[in-house]
Amino acid sequence: MFTLNENEREYRFGESGPKYLMKGPRMNFAVVRFLPGEDFQAHYHNVMEENFFILEGKVDIVVDGKKNTLSVGDFIHIEPGEVHYVKNAYDAPVKMVSALAPFQEVDKVSVENPVY
Numbered sequence: 001m002f003t004l005n006e007n008e009r010e011y012r013f014g015e016s017g018p019k020y021l022m023k024g025p026r027m028n029f030a031v032v033r034f035l036p037g038e039d040f041q042a043h044y045h046n047v048m049e050e051n052f053f054i055l056e057g058k059v060d061i062v063v064d065g066k067k068n069t070l071s072v073g074d075f076i077h078i079e080p081g082e083v084h085y086v087k088n089a090y091d092a093p094v095k096m097v098s099a100l101a102p103f104q105e106v107d108k109v110s111v112e113n114p115v116y
Contacts, residue, residue, distance in 0.1 A: 006031050018098060027101035034059065034094050039087035042111040048100040050078045052086075057094030060087050083111050 004021060009031075011019045016038055018030040032052075042062075052061065058071045062085040063078055070076060078084050088094045 016093075024103040024105070026103050027099060028103060030098045031055075032096050032098045034086065034088040036088055036091055036093065039085065042083055042085035043108050044083045044111065045080050045100070045104070045107045046109065047080055047104050048102065048107045049080055050084070051097075051099045052076050052078075053097040055095045055097060057088070057092045058090045059094040059096065060089055061085070062087075 006019060006021060009019045009021060011017045011033055016033045016035050018032045020028060020030045022029040028048075052070070052075070054070050054072055054074045056072060058069065061068045061070060061076055061078075063076070063082050065083075068076060
């Protein structure tokens with residue numbers, strides 16, 4: 001058992017990106033923040049499923065070519081093998097929870113030139 005406050009961790013890119021509160025041994029759990037205009041490369045996971053729960057703001061999450069616009073209180077579940085891409089195309093930061101399981105040290109496969 002352990003406890004921590006999210007303020008004890010930092011976002012990967014300073015003010016944005018993932019802030020991992022836990023990485024393994026069975027799952028990853030992170031708070032993720034994207035500033036207006038930010039995104040990350042399309043990818044999929046071979047084994048891990050990924051879940052996002054929106055805490056603040058609005059965000060587009062494209063899964064297998066289908067755009068899903070999510071806002072506060074929305075949840076999305078992404079299965080292994082589903083190509084996904086996240087973009088904050090809006091005027092305010094988005095903050096969301098990300099949970100991936102079962103934990104794999106390396107499981108992210110980048111996708112070049114996806115169709116949106």
